[in-house]
Amino acid sequence: MSQTPASIPARRLKTRPQFLAVADARRKYAVDGLVLQGRPRGDDDPAIGLGFTATRKIGGAVVRNRARRRLKEAARLALAAKGQPGWDYVAIARAETGDVPFPRLLADFERALAKLAAGPRKGP
Numbered sequence: 302m303s304q305t306p307a308s309i310p311a312r313r314l315k316t317r318p319q320f321l322a323v324a325d326a327r328r329k330y331a332v333d334g335l336v337l338q339g340r341p342r343g344d345d346d347p348a349i350g351l352g353f354t355a356t357r358k359i360g361g362a363v364v365r366n367r368a369r370r371r372l373k374e375a376a377r378l379a380l381a382a383k384g385q386p387g388w389d390y391v392a393i394a395r396a397e398t399g400d401v402p403f404p405r406l407l408a409d410f411e412r413a414l415a416k417l418a419a420g421p422r423k424g425p
Contacts, residue, residue, distance in 0.1 A: 311380060314352030314389060323352070323391045330413040334401040335372060336393040337413035341385070350389035351376055359396045368394035371403065375410040383414040390414075 314320060326340030342350070353372050355365040372392045384390075398406065 330416045332409040334406040338391040339417040347386035352391040355394035368398040379410040
């Protein structure tokens with residue numbers, strides 16, 4: 302019996318090695334509102350791993366916290382529909398994350414999830 306995306310548990314990525322493992326997979330998709338990195342873990346755990354980051358480059362603490370809160374809410378909504386079981390994702394805030402309209406941020410997040418799941422493009 303397969304699980305519906307809404308019933309797939311999510312867990313937070315918290316340690317630096319977890320974030321680096323996702324970055325080392327070299328699978329990312331960048332849009333105006335965010336950069337989403339992802340990797341299939343290759344284990345039998347169907348949980349989705351999720352981490353968030355916002356660097357000082359995008360602004361002070363208030364700006365970074367707002368960007369992270371918006372990314373968390375977009376992830377909560379988008380992963381229910383498009384998240385892949387057994388994957389880890391890291392959402393990286395950009396300068397525009399706090400200002401882009403939320404419906405567009407959500408659409409960007411969903412599009413990034415779909416592109417990562419589709420795999421790398423095959424070049425000529």
